[in-house]
Amino acid sequence: MxxxxxxxxxxxxxxxxxxxxxxxxxxxxxxxADPRKVLKNYLPEPPRSGRCIVVGAGKSSALMAAALEDALAEAWPTISLSGLVITRYGHAVPTRKIEIVEASHPVPDAAGEAAARRVLAAVQGLKPDDLVIALMSGGGSSLLALPAEGLTLADKQAVNRALLASGATIAEMNIVRKHLSAIKGGRLAAASAPARLVTLAISDIPGDDPAAIASGPTYPDASTFADAQAIVARYGLELPPNVADHLQRAADETPKPAQFSTVDFRLIATPxxxxxxxxxxxxxxxxxxxxxxxxxxxxxxxxxxxxxxxxxxxxxxxxxxxxxxxxxxxxxxxxxxxxxxxxxxxxxxxxxxxxxxxxxxxxxxxxxxxxxxxxxxxxxxxxxxxxxxxxxxxxxxxxxxxxxxxxxxxxxxxxxxxxxxxxxxxxxxxxxxxxxxxxxxxxxxxx
Structure with a gap:
């Protein structure tokens, strides 16, 4: 017919x-997958120091922050709570103690770069009795836009556009992104040591791989620069010269699983x-x-x-x-x-x-x-x-x-x-x- x-x-x-x-x-x-309904079921033990720093990124990070504030007000009324999360433009919700910053997705912008720098700074200089709660969800990879040394935001933007049009899977995209970042691929976790780190995450990744959600800023990274180079070759990606040089030099690998004694990563919602x-x-x-x-x-x-x-x-x-x-x-x-x-x-x-x-x-x-x-x-x-x-x-x-x-x-x-x-x-x-x-x-x- x-x-x-x-x-x-x-x-x-x-x-x-x-x-x-x-x-x-x-x-x-x-x-x-509404964090207001599920997040309270995954709370960690309170910090011995009485100090909790909250960081995060993703399309759900603002609502997760609000849900966390409500849950902790009831469970930990005496704990000192502060922090910063980054979400997509138009995705902010009111919070009391955790600052919300909006930035661009899927192509990063200067607001995301500045906020990512503040997130990294917020977890440095902590003590073993402090607690860091990281709130991660889909979109966090673009929102945590902190280029590796020698790279620029314009470089990251060009790579993101090329990846989005390439047909690469989200896991492949995130392997490349991790190796161009100063915060993803376990680097945020490394910066938070020796404080206790607990990640509460909403998975948007096929297979729910913690290393791929938001490009795994708080999870050890098993992928390598060689893996990133192979993905670039597989899809024929045209990269800015200094990005191609960065990947070829492979001078600063992401933190590997053997470098982490413990990992506390909790999936609060999945496909x-x-x-x-x-x-x-x-x-x-x-x-x-x-x-x-x-x-x-x-x-x-x-x-x-x-x-x-x-x-x-x-x-x-x-x-x-x-x-x-x-x-x-x-x-x-x-x-x-x-x-x-x-x-x-x-x-x-x-x-x-x-x-x-x-x-x-x-x-x-x-x-x-x-x-x-x-x-x-x-x-x-x-x-x-x-x-x-x-x-x-x-x-x-x-x-x-x-x-x-x-x-x-x-x-x-x-x-x-x-x-x-x-x-x-x-x-x-x-x-x-x-x-x-x-x-x-x-x-x-x-x-």
Whole structure:
């Protein structure tokens, strides 16, 4: 059937119900990672000196700081509390004792560099009886923008832009970033010694590797300059000359695991925790959930094609589960920008458009994909919805879905259709949520 053919079996009431279910699932994922609900369960023992310094960075760091203040006011009423955390512009919340600084993400700016320098200074000169609590979450790598000696902020900005367009995974990006930094890759932990250091973290990393969350400023780094050089070569990254020279000289390795006697790193929210909450919510709504994984990676476009095949198998054959069903997955896909084809849209929107183009308007399948921080890439939406008539509505609006996919311009399509998922900053981040709803019925291939 042609892409611009009308879907005569489209049911507007079913569509409204499906959209409501998918939005409830997304909201459930965000709520499961809300530091105001979970952080209090992970508090360390109070400091013997009565002094606690709080530092941190990430899209959730301000809300984590506020949640920590509330928890400690009840648990440690006599402890002296102070500190500084860095969050993305527009993500600050009121706090009483911990200072909040806003800076740029995903490309760092001067505000982030200045604040990172203050964070590093805040943990120096402490004693063994002092306590440092580090609050780390996704986005911290760009926000803690303190260049290594001999490098500049402009160098860091150029590298970040190259990495974001390269198709490299988040773990690969962070290996490179660590080896260009004076604070990441365990360097903040080294600076805080001999004080006791406890990290409370929200994971946005596939696999929840502590060394990769915010580029691991408080965790030992097993990666090397050689690893960073290999990633640069693998993706053909064009680096400023002094950055390339810095990586080649490999003069100042990141602190390694053998240099740390103890590491106290506590994950307070993870993608799997969020997906598990979504699965429970799905059962409450009468759906059969299947979690496909919390750490899926790969090209967003290819992931859309694969997921379309899975959804069709559920709809047509009841395999691997029977409808009504909900396929759930997390992780972080990548988008390799085609030369000269950089439109608007993040990885979740590109995934969804590939899914829609592959499904060709299947009458029984809806989907939502979004970043749980509320921002897909650099846009003003968390993600989007697709419905059985997404392609038909796009054609009626004069849009070519396949062309938009090839141009990496999915945002424009969803914006014109009114299918963007706009939540505003959620102030948490457990990476992407993909939810595909399959209702009972025969597949019909309409669009």
């Amino acid at each position: 042609p892409l611009d053919a009308p879907n005569k079996t489209f049911d507007s009431k079913a569509d409204a119900r499906a959209r409501q279910i998918l939005r409830e699932i997304f909201d459930t994922a965000v709520a499961a 799997l925790m969020a997906l598990s909450a979504c699965a429970e919510k799905a059962r409450d709504l009468g759906l059969t959930p299947l979690i496909l994984g919390d750490a899926l990676e790969g090209e967003a476009r290819e992931m859309g094609i694969i997921m379309a095949g899975m959804a069709r198998s559920v709809a047509a054959h009841g395999l691997p589960i029977k409808a009504p069903a909900l396929l759930l997955s997390g992780g972080e896909t990548t988008v390799t920008i085609s030369k000269g084809k950089a439109g608007r849209g993040g990885r979740n929107m590109e995934f969804l458009l590939a899914l829609a183009v592959t499904l060709q308007g299947d009458a029984n399948i809806w989907a939502l994909a979004g970043d749980t921080d509320g921002i897909d890439g650099t846009e003003d939406a968390a993600g989007a919805f697709i419905t059985p008539n997404t392609l038909a509505r796009a054609r009626e609006a004069g849009l070519d879905p396949l062309a938009k996919l090839l141009e990496h311009d999915s945002y424009t399509l969803y914006d014109q259709l009114g299918d963007l998922l706009r939540t505003g900053p959620t102030l948490t981040n457990v990476n992407d949520l993909r939810a595909i709803l399959i209702e009972p019925g025969e597949t019909n291939g309409t669009s």
